[in-house]
Amino acid sequence: MKWTKSSRALRVAVVLAVVAVLLQGIRIWLNSKRFVFQREEIAQLARQYAGLDHELAFSRLIVELRRLHPGHILADEELQWVFVNAGGWMGSMCLLHASLSEYVLLFGTAIDTGGHSGRYWAEISDTIISGTFRQWREGTTKSEVYYPGDTIVHGPGEATAVQWGAGTWMVEYGRGFIPSTLGFALADTFFSTQDFLTLFYTLRAYARALCLEFTTYLSSQGH
Numbered sequence: 001m002k003w004t005k006s007s008r009a010l011r012v013a014v015v016l017a018v019v020a021v022l023l024q025g026i027r028i029w030l031n032s033k034r035f036v037f038q039r040e041e042i043a044q045l046a047r048q049y050a051g052l053d054h055e056l057a058f059s060r061l062i063v064e065l066r067r068l069h070p071g072h073i074l075a076d077e078e079l080q081w082v083f084v085n086a087g088g089w090m091g092s093m094c095l096l097h098a099s100l101s102e103y104v105l106l107f108g109t110a111i112d113t114g115g116h117s118g119r120y121w122a123e124i125s126d127t128i129i130s131g132t133f134r135q136w137r138e139g140t141t142k143s144e145v146y147y148p149g150d151t152i153v154h155g156p157g158e159a160t161a162v163q164w165g166a167g168t169w170m171v172e173y174g175r176g177f178i179p180s181t182l183g184f185a186l187a188d189t190f191f192s193t194q195d196f197l198t199l200f201y202t203l204r205a206y207a208r209a210l211c212l213e214f215t216t217y218l219s220s221q222g223h
Helices: 002-032 039-048 054-068 178-193 196-222
Strands: 081-086 089-098 102-109 113-116 122-130 133-137 144-146 151-154 160-164 168-176
Touching: 039 054, 039 122, 039 151, 039 168, 054 089, 054 102, 054 122, 054 168, 081 178, 081 196, 089 113, 089 160, 089 196, 102 122, 122 178, 168 178, 178 196
Parallel strands: none
Antiparallel strands: 081 089, 089 102, 102 168, 113 160, 122 151, 122 168, 133 144, 133 160
16 A cells, blocks of 8 residues: 555656646747747737727738748638637637747737636737727736727736627737647636537648648748
């Protein structure tokens, strides 16, 4: 019995040590990585089109991003609006770029919705194109309202209550260990909606973006 308890404790200790090493390795990798995009760059681009019809704003933004970052934005035929159910809210996203450490997407909702923001190992910033967004930060007793042109930054490890008004659309940039965000983003699919077709669309979009990044990387190494 003593030997069994000792072996279990040893296995737990080994697992914890491996997890700690992996987390430290990811942290070092992120701190030393050269990123494709900058948070303020995405925010400034989005602000140029704030207040316009969101579809017009998004189309212009995509053209500009392709000009500034060739080989890093998905082609038109691979862009798809996909439902997102997470934290009690429902919206729609269109993924433009994604890697293991960054993503750029368009996000919004045609109906009033709200819920929990999620808590991530990543920094996420949103710049509003149209509509209104309300945020209630953890540890406070008042909420804040944001309007077109405003940028909201959600830091790593933070959690807030979030609420979008109908017709709110925004440009989102995430930086960190992006696979760690998928648990929250997909949990409602497994435990609530069971909308596995949307799950397929989501994973396919991410896979396409990863393939694009890998292809661009190989092309850059060949020059």
